[in-house]
Amino acid sequence: EMNEQNIARRYGQALFQIAKEDASYEDYYDQLKAFSDLLGLHGDLKGLLVNPVFSPAERRAVLEDVLSRLGTSDKAANFLLLLSDQKRIDVLDAVVEAYRSFVDEAMGKVRVSARVARRLSPELTANLAKSLKKMTGREVEMNIEEDPSLLGGVWVRIGDTIYDGTLKKQLSLMEAELMAGA
Numbered sequence: 001e002m003n004e005q006n007i008a009r010r011y012g013q014a015l016f017q018i019a020k021e022d023a024s025y026e027d028y029y030d031q032l033k034a035f036s037d038l039l040g041l042h043g044d045l046k047g048l049l050v051n052p053v054f055s056p057a058e059r060r061a062v063l064e065d066v067l068s069r070l071g072t073s074d075k076a077a078n079f080l081l082l083l084s085d086q087k088r089i090d091v092l093d094a095v096v097e098a099y100r101s102f103v104d105e106a107m108g109k110v111r112v113s114a115r116v117a118r119r120l121s122p123e124l125t126a127n128l129a130k131s132l133k134k135m136t137g138r139e140v141e142m143n144i145e146e147d148p149s150l151l152g153g154v155w156v157r158i159g160d161t162i163y164d165g166t167l168k169k170q171l172s173l174m175e176a177e178l179m180a181g182a
Contacts, residue, residue, distance in 0.1 A: 008091050012098025015079055025103040031076040036092045049089045059084055110138040115147040115155040
């Protein structure tokens, strides 16, 4: 059985191809994100859409109603209906993420999550963005969170790769060495 990640990438890629024809990457992203956020807020709606008790036709009717209220475009709605028909609504968040990465790649952008112990000054933030741009060769969109438990340093995630330069990490490595009698 294909894992969730692969399934999500397949659907993300399919949507990316559709969006490419219309050259409206962001529109599709916004529409999918709006729907996935709605599902996140309404567990009962999500439950209904994945509940085998309801027939595919019933699920479809509910979904069509919700999408028309959201003002979802026909193509984006058809994509979500397909996802529902194929009982894959449960992987929607992963599909949205996969789609986003295809779009970013096409637009030469990369999304980066960073965690820091203390708020970075504007200068340091700019320096971090600059070195990440150099490292990836792409425009960087950074999301920085403060996490006091890190003590110091910075934790960065680019795609599936994590760069951990935090004090917490160093300390735990040192501790492991001490325990091993190094």
